[in-house]
Amino acid sequence: MEKKLEELKARLMEIGDLNAAAALLFWDQSTYMPPGGAEARGRQLGLLKQLAHERSTDPALGALLDALQPYAESLPADSDEACLVRVARREYEQAVRIPADFMARLTQHQTQIYTVWAAARPENDFAAVAPYLEKTVDLSRQMADFFPGYAHIADPLIDFSDYGMTVAAIRPLFADLRERLRPMVEAIAGNPPVDVSFLHRHFPEDGQWAFGLDVIERLGYDFEHGRQDKTHHPFTIKFSLDDVRITTRVHEDDLTEALFGTIHESGHAMYEQGIDRHFEATPLGSGTSSGVHESQSRLWENLVGRSRRFWQFFYPRLQETFPKQLEGVTLDAFYQAINEVKPSLIRTSADEVTYNLHIIIRFDLELALLEGDLAVRDLPEAWRARYQSDLGVTPPDDKDGVMQDIHWYAGMVGGEFQGYTLGNILSAQFFDAAVSAHPEIPEQIAAGSFGQLHGWLRENIYRHGSKFTAAELVERVTGGPMRLEPYIRYLHDKFGELYEL
Amino acid sequence: MEKKLEELKARLMEIGDLNAAAALLFWDQSTYMPPGGAEARGRQLGLLKQLAHERSTDPALGALLDALQPYAESLPADSDEACLVRVARREYEQAVRIPADFMARLTQHQTQIYTVWAAARPENDFAAVAPYLEKTVDLSRQMADFFPGYAHIADPLIDFSDYGMTVAAIRPLFADLRERLRPMVEAIAGNPPVDVSFLHRHFPEDGQWAFGLDVIERLGYDFEHGRQDKTHHPFTIKFSLDDVRITTRVHEDDLTEALFGTIHESGHAMYEQGIDRHFEATPLGSGTSSGVHESQSRLWENLVGRSRRFWQFFYPRLQETFPKQLEGVTLDAFYQAINEVKPSLIRTSADEVTYNLHIIIRFDLELALLEGDLAVRDLPEAWRARYQSDLGVTPPDDKDGVMQDIHWYAGMVGGEFQGYTLGNILSAQFFDAAVSAHPEIPEQIAAGSFGQLHGWLRENIYRHGSKFTAAELVERVTGGPMRLEPYIRYLHDKFGELYEL
The missing domain is CATH 1.10.1370.30 (Neurolysin; domain 3)
Structure with a gap:
């Protein structure tokens, strides 16, 4: 078992190191790379990611994890080794459920929609990206369906970045937060403007x-x-x-x-x-x-x-x-x-109090898109309505409305904003x-x-x-589950004093 | 054949891209990497080089080159495709002749001697590196012997960086150059010093x-x-x-x-x-x-x-x-x-006229080491003698004498200086x-x-x-073989005027 564990670590380290090398290529691309280097860099990044993906989905890795399973289960659940086998297995099972040809189609589509979005956004041309966004919604639903047995179709997508969280847990939490934030925002709006x-x-x-x-x-x-x-x-x-x-x-x-x-x-x-x-x-x-x-x-x-x-x-x-x-x-x-x-209007420059309203709008809208309750063509109108009702502002255009964030236009719809x-x-x-x-x-x-x-x-x-x-x-650190109260109390104390609410 | 040629290009491109990724890791290591990153970086560089090497020596690559050989020979010798197959074959044949376990031993030794040299040089302790340098000479000879049929044991080593050049061609050229440079250096030495x-x-x-x-x-x-x-x-x-x-x-x-x-x-x-x-x-x-x-x-x-x-x-x-x-x-x-x-005393900061004398000294000494005419223990003395006779200066120590250059202490003895x-x-x-x-x-x-x-x-x-x-x-560009005269004339014209020789 010692030997198998060593082999597991060696395999995982090779995957980790290939991903780290890819990360350096990305870092350089974003900081120092001269403009002419882009084409070859894209090719080289693609190669490293492909090599890492091949190793992440290698059936021999699965067999090794199977062989180690009884050993891992014999250890205390919070031992390093048990955790390693558990998390490695989770990631392996996630990776192998997604067919390679689907990944290729998704990647190709993501490159495409990003290019269309980057051109359409300055032109305020939502009609140009709408058919691509429909495809993103469709691919996001297909992605979720590779993980059958979910309670909500967004749950498998949320698992990629916030493993274990579910729509059932997040939706009421966010609804509660929204109801607490809106009166604060309204009360603050009655105050004289701050000199900045x-x-x-x-x-x-x-x-x-x-x-x-x-x-x-x-x-x-x-x-x-x-x-x-x-x-x-x-x-x-x-x-x-x-x-x-x-x-x-x-x-x-x-x-x-x-x-x-x-x-x-x-x-x-x-x-x-x-x-x-x-x-x-x-x-x-x-x-x-x-x-x-x-x-x-x-x-x-x-x-x-x-x-x-x-x-x-x-x-x-x-x-x-x-x-x-x-x-x-x-x-x-x-x-x-x-x-x-x-x-x-803009999420990334929002203050502490209003920031979460931006997120909750996006989270709610993407659930509606995935559930099929909202059509892509109706999205700009739904966006405007929510900004008016939640923040009291109305985007004058789609550029700084539904097209403002990169997420839906370079990744999937669902699974990214809640974090x-x-x-x-x-x-x-x-x-x-x-x-x-x-x-x-x-x-x-x-x-x-x-x-x-x-x-x-x-x-x-x-x-x-x-x-x-x-x-x-959260349980280990705070002795209980995630709770909204400390955050609400923090906001009330701080902004109550600042704005004499 | 078109298809096989495409496959060849794809295989070569993957090798090229892995080497390019490794190059970026090295560049970052030499420019921006924080000190703590060294250990993981070494591991990641090793992995990329290993993956590139596996692909460079893949028998499937050899079979592909064999299959393409008749096609390449049917093309004009200076066509891009013929040249590609020819150069790829040369590099493949070079790579596969070196056993993997030898490469591993060589790499390990190179890391070792570099570490010893880096510590011994400031201490002026040639005795500490001498046994390692003996091993380098031995490994360099073994490396050459993977390429039997050479006229001189340094020829296969020279082929790695100056393909087609031989000791038989270089030795008389360098001897001629030395005989032309020494009187110039002596004549210049008689001039009053320049204000710098x-x-x-x-x-x-x-x-x-x-x-x-x-x-x-x-x-x-x-x-x-x-x-x-x-x-x-x-x-x-x-x-x-x-x-x-x-x-x-x-x-x-x-x-x-x-x-x-x-x-x-x-x-x-x-x-x-x-x-x-x-x-x-x-x-x-x-x-x-x-x-x-x-x-x-x-x-x-x-x-x-x-x-x-x-x-x-x-x-x-x-x-x-x-x-x-x-x-x-x-x-x-x-x-x-x-x-x-x-x-x-120092090669890297030498002027145009004396620089080549530094190189020729190293070239001659490494040939003597490879031929077995010079023992490593006698190298410092041989070095001092040559500096005295060729440049009129004597290194007061080995630090700025035989230990000054990194080459012999991080690579092989032979094949690098002539360039x-x-x-x-x-x-x-x-x-x-x-x-x-x-x-x-x-x-x-x-x-x-x-x-x-x-x-x-x-x-x-x-x-x-x-x-x-x-x-x-050289033949295409100048209409004839490499010639010393233009260089000698350049030096004479320039330094003759500067020093009124």
Whole structure:
């Protein structure tokens, strides 16, 4: 069994290393690659992914997992080995159920619809993408049907990124959240507008860059095992547990985008950097779900990075970096500005309170598309109606309406958006648990000291990688299931005070 | 046959793409990778190389080449298809003759001796590396013996990088060159020293970087299909014919290292950027030999970049970039300084005249080691004797003597050094041919216009990739075999005038 386990690890490591090599090709493509390199790079990325996929679906891997099954079951369920066999089997079974020719068709379609979308969006031409989007819905339904026995057709798609979550669990949770957020948004809308003009003065790139790096180094991002580079669409990427990089973009007329983007990505990256080294290049060596991953980026970005305490420490430093631009701007004024709540059309730049409404709209609409209750041709109208009812704004066009996000036009319909809001909900629940264990954490944040919080997250969340499902992890860490209350309380406390609700 | 040819191209492209992916992993390792990433990167590089090697020695590839042989022979010998089959067969036959277990032992030994050398060199401890170097000599001999029928034991090793060249051809050529260089070096030594002090004022990195990029863009390096990054040991690397990158290092107290290093690497890169796109990711899609490659880097670095005409155009611009540092330094003084001839211990920083003596010493000594005429324990003494007789300097230690170059301590003994001097010889012969075809080239250089020269090189050398061997290419381009005279004449004309010989 020892020998078989070694063989399993060797096979999994080869898959992991091929995927890591592909990741480096992607990283380079997004950061440094000269424009002419694109065509060959696409071909090379395709080859590495194909080699990884062949190995991920190799029947010999299945046989090995079968042979190891009795041994794994004889071990404690939370032992590393039992978890490895369990998670490897889950991924193998997911991979082999999808026929190779379907994957080829899906990939081809995804390339096609992305190209059509990229051209149609600036032209505000939803009619041009509609037939392709219909096909995406159709392919998404076919994909789900490779996993029969589901309660809801979106469940298998959700399993890809938030394993174990279901529509039955998410729908009431999101409905509840929506009912709590809408009155808050309405109440805030009655307040006088916040002055954010000083955030849009001229902030030279070098200063923004250096300040961001200083912040995340203090949070605990490890530059011996990572680095930050510039890109157009920021992301976190891992080449091994010892090389987890982040990317950002800097606008000189916007102080917040690079700063909070950097903190956000460092949250994702600290999670991966903190995983137990024994899980290197195995299916256990990654964060356990989209939702838990997002909880880590959001915890650092919002619960820490947009808190008053955080800026008690950092604001004098920020003023030192940009003395002229922030002259006469008080800590209070700055704190209010970076926490402005204002319903808008664009998800990616939405504030903490309205952000989840953007997600819930998309989640509800994609369920309706998958269920067959909503036709693609009726989607723009449904989108406008929901933005009007939930956020009080109406997209003047489809470009900044139903066509704004890349997701439905480069992936599947269903299974991707829920993680963002699950992450927000979990961020507060995890932060509460950390503060319960170490009540001094808020004061430490005000003193610029983050080791206690980082250490708690590493010990309770990071190091486990994918050993536990999101639900198991939440249970272990907080002593119960996922709960909405900590997040609602956090929002009420923070924005109640900010807006004197 | 069409179908078999397509299959051949597909197989070769997969090998090419795996090697390109490995190249990107190496590039990242040498430029941006955080220190912690080294261990996993080594593993991932090893995997990609192994996958490429398996495909390069796949018997199915051999069978395909056999099947295509009669077809290839029916085509004109200089047709793309005939050349592709011929070069692919040569590389396949080279690869399959080396047993996998020997390659594994060699690789392991190379890692080992490199580690020992890196530790022993600063300590000046030749005794520590000597037993490892003996093993390298032994393995190099074994490697040669996988290719029986050679005239000299170094010939198969030379074939790896300068296919078709032999000791029988190189030895008399190098002996002749040595006899011509030594009197020049002696005559120059009798001259008063040249003032080079102003080259070591403070030249800020940004200015050096921008000036270097401007120079190579004018030479014809294509930034749509390449870029320059910083590294410790500069190199050129290709990920496809549409993405050929260079690297450099900048010392702020040295104006020449980054500048001429950048021009040198751009010469290598322009060769690869200029190869016919039909050869992408096939064995024809690379420069044809070490010697020809070096001829291209040296042509741009020395015959163009260190010429008086070149600086007639660029020196006023350089003075604009560094007005204080170069205040009162005339073009003549600058031209003299960048062409200072001074025998020294270190090959990589040697001037044009003495450089080849460094190479010839190494070439002669490695032949003696392979022939068994020289024992490793006697190597330091032989090295010192040759430096004294050929260059008039004696290394005070082994650190800057026999241990200075990485080659023997990370590769094989034999087969690597000759390319540098073959390249210098060819650079003059090619440049002469270009000027014969277009006598206006020297005046164009003085006007900062390089299109004619670049176009001629692209048409006559670059585009062919590896279609022709070095010997065939020289014959096509110059109408005869490789000749020493153009190079000797170039050196005499240039340094005769500089040093009033």
